[in-house]
Amino acid sequence: MKKLQLLGLCAATAVFSTMVMAQVPPQGVLDPAAQRAMIKDKDPQLAANKKLVFDMWRVLIQGGHTEEAVKYFRKDYIQHNPNVATGRDAMIAFMKATRPQRPVSPGINFPLITMMAEGDLVLVATVSHADDPEKPGQKYAGTHFDLFRIQDGKIAEHWDSVPKDPAMLHFNPNTMAEPSAH
Numbered sequence: 258m259k260k261l262q263l264l265g266l267c268a269a270t271a272v273f274s275t276m277v278m279a280q281v282p283p284q285g286v287l288d289p290a291a292q293r294a295m296i297k298d299k300d301p302q303l304a305a306n307k308k309l310v311f312d313m314w315r316v317l318i319q320g321g322h323t324e325e326a327v328k329y330f331r332k333d334y335i336q337h338n339p340n341v342a343t344g345r346d347a348m349i350a351f352m353k354a355t356r357p358q359r360p361v362s363p364g365i366n367f368p369l370i371t372m373m374a375e376g377d378l379v380l381v382a383t384v385s386h387a388d389d390p391e392k393p394g395q396k397y398a399g400t401h402f403d404l405f406r407i408q409d410g411k412i413a414e415h416w417d418s419v420p421k422d423p424a425m426l427h428f429n430p431n432t433m434a435e436p437s438a439h
Contacts, residue, residue, distance in 0.1 A: 280397070280398075282384075282397075282398035283368075283370055283384045283398055283399065283400045284368070284370070285367065285368025285369045285370040285382075285383060285384040286368060286369055287364065287366070287368050287369075288364065289362075289364030292311070292364045292365055292369045292372075293311075293364070295307070295369065295371060295372040296308050296311055296372065298374060300374075303374040303375070304374075305410075306374050306377070306379050306407045307374050307379050309329065309379075309407060309410070309411070309412065310372070310379045310381060310407075310412070311365070311372065312329070313329040313330075313412060314365050314381070315361050315362050315363075315364070315365065316329070316361050317329065317352060318352075318356075319356075319359065319361075319362055319365070319366055320358065320359050320360065320361045320362070321352060321353075321356040321357055321358040321359060322358060322361065323349045323352045323353050326345060326348065326349050326352070327345070328411075329411060329412055330345045330348065330411055330412045331345065331408060331409070331411045331412065331413045332344075332345050332346075333413070334348060334412060334413060334414070334415070335413065335414040335415070336348060336414075336415055337414070337415060337416040337417070338415065338416075338417050338419050339419070339420070339421035340419060340422060365381075365383065367383035367384060367385065367401070368383060368384040369381070369382075369383055370382040370383060370384060370400060377407045377408060378404060378405065378406055378407070379404070379405045379407060380402065380403070380404050380405075381402070381403045381404075381405070382400055382401070382402050383400070383401050383403075384398055384399075384400065384401075385398070385399050385400065385401040386398055387399060401417070401419075402417060402418045403415065403417045404416040404417070
């Protein structure tokens with residue numbers, strides 16, 4: 258009987274603790290030196306792939322320097338984000354329409370959780386903040402993932418975790434990256 262009571266108490270504690278425990282917000286780094294350390298790899302090709310994505314992120318995604326796109330993207334670039342048409346030219350048009358040109362930052366302005374590379378793929382995980390539907394006027398932290406396929410030294414394909422949203426046509430991640438916006 259005591260064994261059953263103990264099991265019941267453990268089960269109730271487990272259920273109760275999952276109901277009252279808060280999410281553990283993801284943590285990332287903003288320090289450019291710490292971010293650059295994530296580029297390093299024993300395999301020089303994997304390090305080069307991560308550096309390509311890191312530099313592209315700073316120059317195009319944050320900096321809006323679309324004139325540099327040919328340096329980073331293949332002409333036949335494939336886009337899997339449902340809000341952006343495929344092709345390098347379409348990506349350039351999207352970037353021009355959604356972000357101003359800014360000075361190139363030494364690091365990624367989102368807190369960077371990690372950069373991982375395997376084969377021809379590079380994964381970037383960043384902390385993102387969004388409006389909390391349960392707490393109006395507040396934000397919550399989540400994780401955003403971008404996956405890039407590299408071919409012949411340029412980005413050939415991209416996947417991310419962004420849902421289809423007509424408002425995304427005016428989305429600018431730079432506004433979410435400002436520390437004061439979090």
